Amino acid sequence: MRIVLVGPPGAGKGTQAAFLAKNLSIPHISTGDLFRANISQGTDLGKQAKAYMDAxxxxxxxxxxxxxxxxxxxxxxxxxxxLDGFPRNEQQARALDAYLARHGIALDGVLDLEVPEDEVVKRIAGRRICRNDSAHVFHVENQKPAVEGVCDICGGELYRRDDDAPDKVRNRLEVYHRETEPIIDYYRKQDLVVTISALGPVAEVTRRAMAALRAGSERPA
Known part of the structure; x- marks a missing residue:
């Protein structure tokens, strides 16, 4: 299957992408990974990206x-x-369509993870990250550490990133609504969008997503 995953920040795209890619035996391609790989490998595109980012x-x-x-x-x-994080706007979506057309292939579906804004703010603003290892992530409600402010794994200090503050989260949501959300309508006109609720346990959301993708792929062309 060829799938684009969309949803606001805090919808759990990265988590769901990993599970879905494994279940479907396809590679999970995230924008973050693309940037890191190109920059670390010193590709021409990576050098260009780094120059813009450094500036x-x-x-x-x-x-x-x-x-x-x-x-x-x-x-x-x-x-x-x-695809997770790409395309992030309509210009990128049109470029992806052109790439697929050149190769004689097409998307099978666009999975839209739907989460209420208040839930997004609660999810992100409640995150606490270990200063020793950013992969150690906790939450003040859903995944509390045994000792408040202390990482269960290594004992490091837990903190909230500046851009996880509620006002910053709402700004990120505004950017999402302005730049990325329009691609949902773009793909809906191609009858590719399946929307599911991203609320609930991770495994239940994955089950819901798999069912929606299968149903979408079985629709008559």
Whole structure:
């Protein structure tokens, strides 16, 4: 299957992408991974991206699109992929369509994870991250550490990132509504969008997503 995953910050896209990719035996391709790989490998696109990032500027669409196309050209993506974080706007969506058309393939579905804004703010603002290892993540309500403010795994200090503050989260949601949400309507016109609630246990959301994708793929063309 060839799938695009969309949803606001805090919808659990990364978590669901990992489970869905494993269940479907397709590579999970995230924008963050694309940037890290290209920068660490010193590719031309990575050097361009780093120059923009070091200057505090947004990376232009053409650079991001180039990275995504290079990744989709790799052998493991020949029979399917799950895109997470790309496309992030309509220009990127049109570029992806053009790439797929050149290769005689098409998307099977666009999975839209739906979460109320208040829930997004609660999820993100409640996150606490270990200063020793950012992979150690807790939550003030859903995943409390045994000792408040202390990482269960290594004993490091837990803190809330500046951009996880409620006002910053709402700003990120505004950017999502302005830049990324329009691609849902773009793909809905192609009858590709399946929307599910991303509320509830992770395993239940994954089950819901798999059922929606299967139902969507079985619709008559």
């Amino acid at each position: 505090g500027n947004l990376v232009p669409d053409e650079v991001t699109i180039g990275m995504a196309e290079d990744r989709l050209d790799q052998a493991d993506a020949a029979d399917g992929f799950l």
